[in-house]
Amino acid sequence: MKLVIAGKGGSGKTSISGTLARVLARQGRRVLAIDADSNPNLSLTLGIPSERFNSVPTLPSNLLQRTSEGVQLSKTLDEIRSSHSLEGPDGVNLLVMAHPQHAGTG
Ligand SMILES: Nc1ncnc2c1ncn2[C@@H]1O[C@H](COP(=O)(O)OP(=O)(O)OP(=O)(O)O)[C@@H](O)[C@H]1O
Ligand SMILES: [Mg+2]
Numbered sequence: 001m002k003l004v005i006a007g008k009g010g011s012g013k014t015s016i017s018g019t020l021a022r023v024l025a026r027q028g029r030r031v032l033a034i035d036a037d038s039n040p041n042l043s044l045t046l047g048i049p050s051e052r053f054n055s056v057p058t059l060p061s062n063l064l065q066r067t068s069e070g071v072q073l074s075k076t077l078d079e080i081r082s083s084h085s086l087e088g089p090d091g092v093n094l095l096v097m098a099h100p101q102h103a104g105t106g
Contacts, residue, residue: 040096
């Protein structure tokens with residue numbers, strides 16, 4: 001199952017995403033949560049302290065390669081998960097796409 005949550009600012013997207021991810025992980029499912037927000041805060045909802053979140057390297061730009069077959073990942077998903085994700089207290093893996101360059105609202 002792949003689930004994307006998008007919508008109006010401040011409408012509860014992060015709260016719902018984090019809660020769903022934690023419930024599914026508690027049920028024994030493998031959950032990979034990806035925060036694509038430019039001001040990411042899903043880690044807090046998942047129970048991951050900001051110090052741990054800030055210490056993880058962000059995804060490299062050469063991760064996607066164009067081939068005659070289309071765009072493909074240059075590493076396996078398991079390799080990406082082990083080098084670029086964090087595990088929260090319920091077993092949710094959070095993929096870190098980018099860290100904010102400066103403080104902001106939201
Ligand atoms: N069901 C709810 N009842 C009351 N408050 C809620 C509920 N869901 C979320 N909130 C609160 O509303 C605020 C916005 O929630 P959240 O950060 O999840 O929204 P968002 O859509 O991710 O926002 P943004 O667009 O800024 O990323 C937070 O302070 C959150 O604690
Ligand atoms: Mg949000």
